[in-house]
Amino acid sequence: MTIxxxxxxxxxxxxxxxxxxxxxxxxxxxxxxxVALLARSLVTNPNMxxxxxxxxxxxxxxxxxxxxxxxxSVICQAFAMIIGVLxxxxxxxxxxxxxxISAVYVWFFRATPLLVQLIFWYNLxxxxxxxxLGIPFTGMSESWPMNALISGYTAAVLGLSLNDGAYMAxxxxxxxxxxxxxxxxxxxxxxxxxxxxxxxxxxxxxVKTMIPPTGNQFINxxxxxxxxxxxxxxxxxxxxxxxxxxxxxxxxxxxxxAIWYLVLMAILSTAQYYLExxxxxxxxxxxxxxxxxxxxxxxxxxxxx
Amino acid sequence: MNTxxxxxxxxxxxxxxxxxxxxxxxxxxxxxxxxxxxxxxLRGVDLDVQPNxxxxxxxxxxxxxTTLLRCINHLERVDAGQIFVDGHQVGYTARGGKLHEQSDxxxxxxxxxxxxxxxxxxxxxxxxxxENVMEGPVxxxxxxxxxxxxxxxxxxxxxxxGERMHHYPTNLSGGQQQRVGIARALAMDPKVLLFDEPTSAxxxxxxxxxxxxxxxxxxxxxxxxxxxxxxxxxxxxxxVFMDGGSVLEQGSPQDVLNNPKSxxxxxxxxxxx
Ligand SMILES: Nc1ncnc2c1ncn2[C@@H]1O[C@H](COP(=O)(O)OP(=O)(O)OP(=O)(O)O)[C@@H](O)[C@H]1O
Ligand SMILES: [Mg+2]
Numbered sequence: 001m002t003i004x005x006x007x008x009x010x011x012x013x014x015x016x017x018x019x020x021x022x023x024x025x026x027x028x029x030x031x032x033x034x035v036a037l038l039a040r041s042l043v044t045n046p047n048m049x050x051x052x053x054x055x056x057x058x059x060x061x062x063x064x065x066x067x068x069x070x071x072x073s074v075i076c077q078a079f080a081m082i083i084g085v086l087x088x089x090x091x092x093x094x095x096x097x098x099x100x101i102s103a104v105y106v107w108f109f110r111a112t113p114l115l116v117q118l119i120f121w122y123n124l125x126x127x128x129x130x131x132x133l134g135i136p137f138t139g140m141s142e143s144w145p146m147n148a149l150i151s152g153y154t155a156a157v158l159g160l161s162l163n164d165g166a167y168m169a170x171x172x173x174x175x176x177x178x179x180x181x182x183x184x185x186x187x188x189x190x191x192x193x194x195x196x197x198x199x200x201x202x203x204x205x206x207v208k209t210m211i212p213p214t215g216n217q218f219i220n221x222x223x224x225x226x227x228x229x230x231x232x233x234x235x236x237x238x239x240x241x242x243x244x245x246x247x248x249x250x251x252x253x254x255x256x257x258a259i260w261y262l263v264l265m266a267i268l269s270t271a272q273y274y275l276e277x278x279x280x281x282x283x284x285x286x287x288x289x290x291x292x293x294x295x296x297x298x299x300x301x302x303x304x305x
Numbered sequence: 306m307n308t309x310x311x312x313x314x315x316x317x318x319x320x321x322x323x324x325x326x327x328x329x330x331x332x333x334x335x336x337x338x339x340x341x342x343x344x345x346x347l348r349g350v351d352l353d354v355q356p357n358x359x360x361x362x363x364x365x366x367x368x369x370x371t372t373l374l375r376c377i378n379h380l381e382r383v384d385a386g387q388i389f390v391d392g393h394q395v396g397y398t399a400r401g402g403k404l405h406e407q408s409d410x411x412x413x414x415x416x417x418x419x420x421x422x423x424x425x426x427x428x429x430x431x432x433x434x435x436e437n438v439m440e441g442p443v444x445x446x447x448x449x450x451x452x453x454x455x456x457x458x459x460x461x462x463x464x465x466x467g468e469r470m471h472h473y474p475t476n477l478s479g480g481q482q483q484r485v486g487i488a489r490a491l492a493m494d495p496k497v498l499l500f501d502e503p504t505s506a507x508x509x510x511x512x513x514x515x516x517x518x519x520x521x522x523x524x525x526x527x528x529x530x531x532x533x534x535x536x537x538x539x540x541x542x543x544x545v546f547m548d549g550g551s552v553l554e555q556g557s558p559q560d561v562l563n564n565p566k567s568x569x570x571x572x573x574x575x576x577x578x
Contacts, residue, residue, distance in 0.1 A: 180427075182423060182425055182427040183427060183429065185380050185421075185423070185427065186421075186423065186427035186428070186429065187429075188378075188380060188413075188416060189378055189380065189416060189419070189420070189421035189423075189490075190416070190417075190420075190440065190441035190445055190489065190490075190493055191413045191414065191416045191417035191441065191445045191446075191493065192413065192441075192444065192445055193409050193410065193413045194409055196444060196445075200440070200444060201429060204431050205429075205430065205431055281473075282430055282431050282432075282473040282474075282475060283473075283475055
């Protein structure tokens with residue numbers, strides 16, 4: 001009895017000691033020092049002219065360029081997604097001619113540099129001085145000078161949409177391929193037809209796998225709009241260049257543009273995170289953690305590694 | 306409540322016995338051949354399924370049971386032969402001594418006469434149980450949304466899932482998912498229900514709940530591919546034994562299961578019983 005009483009009924013479980021990571025700390029200190037030095041040289045460098053940067057950050061011409069950048073990105077991404085779905089649907093078509101057309105489209109627009117495409121669309125008038133639309137054999141037709149139609153802006157919309165559309169087509173195709181074939185059979189078994197299966201069953205499920213690459217693609221597109229500056233598209237970089245070509249404050253104005261691109265990217269990444277969470281709504285709660293628990297898991301995984 | 310719409314009521318009227326010899330078969334299969342590349346999987350299948358009867362399709366693995374079932378709603382093309390459901394030919398139209406595949410529209414219409422329950426359930430993962438059941442009636446049959454919802458709710462209650470209507474498939478057990486699958490097929494009011502091993506993807510303890518639901522559908526025309534011999538003995542009006550791509554024998558459960566004529570049937574039954 002006395003012996004039993006002396007033994008503690010419940011033993012305290014031994015806690016696990018935290019693992020020490022001296023190498024990690026060393027790396028962190030070295031990196032922090034390097035960043036601090038770089039930051040200091042940038043901040044204190046008189047050539048950066050931070051005052052000028054601050055002055056132009058909210059300059060109306062810059063803000064107008066920013067607006068055009070956003071507008072171009074959104075419009076072109078919308079067109080690209082429409083093109084992407086159409087072309088991906090054609091790729092699945094039973095008609096070999098339609099399949100061929102879509103394959104050539106994707107090949108052509110992915111194979112040629114975007115810059116070349118943009119300059120080409122801008123100079124379309126050299127190839128076709130007039131755009132004529134008419135009904136064949138009726139003599140009814142209308143003609144416009146190409147130069148009036150293709151401004152820097154329309155060339156930008158054309159070039160960016162068609163180029164991005166080719167990439168989006170591949171993303172949509174990949175997303176559709178990831179939907180299990182049983183889904184199509186289930187839809188067929190309740191009497192659905194091709195278009196309905198696409199819009200009601202496969203495409204909604206493909207969206208989930210399409211979001212990360214589409215986010216990437218959109219981020220690329222936003223930055224690609226800066227290429228439009230070579231044809232005077234009036235977006236952020238064009239306007240920044242216009243300003244520095246007059247006052248020669250090249251570096252500060254490039255900084256202003258870079259700052260706005262960084263801000264746009266931060267907003268887009270956050271938006272993408274919430275979008276991914278929203279489409280995961282049919283998953284059990286454990287599969288769609290909040291931003292905080294996801295960060296915590298990431299840190300823990302890094303520690304374990 | 307409108308009794309004509311009630312599933313139990315329609316099942317009862319369907320049960321009214323009629324002399325089987327005077328009925329046109331609900332499913333008529335004539336000389337169906339099907340090959341995958343070089344392998345002939347169906348070698349001239351003939352089969353009649355009478356209305357309001359349960360037919361269980363038995364046979365060893367690879368004998369072509371799934372393929373035959375999938376031909377009945379044209380999920381699989383045939384190479385020769387004809388299949389009729391409720392008098393309408395499925396998938397093809399005979400013209401000039403040849404079979405010509407029907408248009409997307411005609412095929413879809415033919416598929417509406419059959420309901421299919423899949424081995425892997427194949428529920429739409431992005432829709433709740435209720436939405437899965439409503440999808441066909443609303444999007445294909447263009448029924449009024451409220452009516453479809455009422456009917457889908459009744460069907461889900463009938464299969465014992467009244468409580469879980471708003472769950473997504475990932476939040477349902479296999480047995481529950483399969484019962485939603487059955488409700489989804491029933492919602493289209495098909496002439497024939499096709500089941501491809503509806504319980505073989507389930508944990509053993511969930512098999513019973515799905516078989517119970519299928520039992521309650523007695524009185525409809527059903528073709529069930531199954532390895533559950535006990536269930537077949539109890540529920541089937543006709544047992545069809547397939548081997549090597551053709552129907553080897555068919556008859557009542559007593560005939561086929563107790564006194565098989567073919568040694569191959571006997572062999573198969575000895576292995577599975
Ligand atoms: N899509 C396909 N491509 C090629 N061969 C196939 C295909 N589907 C089925 N087969 C072959 O056809 C034969 C019959 O298959 P089926 O699935 O109809 O058999 P089953 O009787 O349902 O068998 P189990 O009891 O294993 O389900 C098998 O040899 C199979 O390998
Ligand atoms: Mg099978």
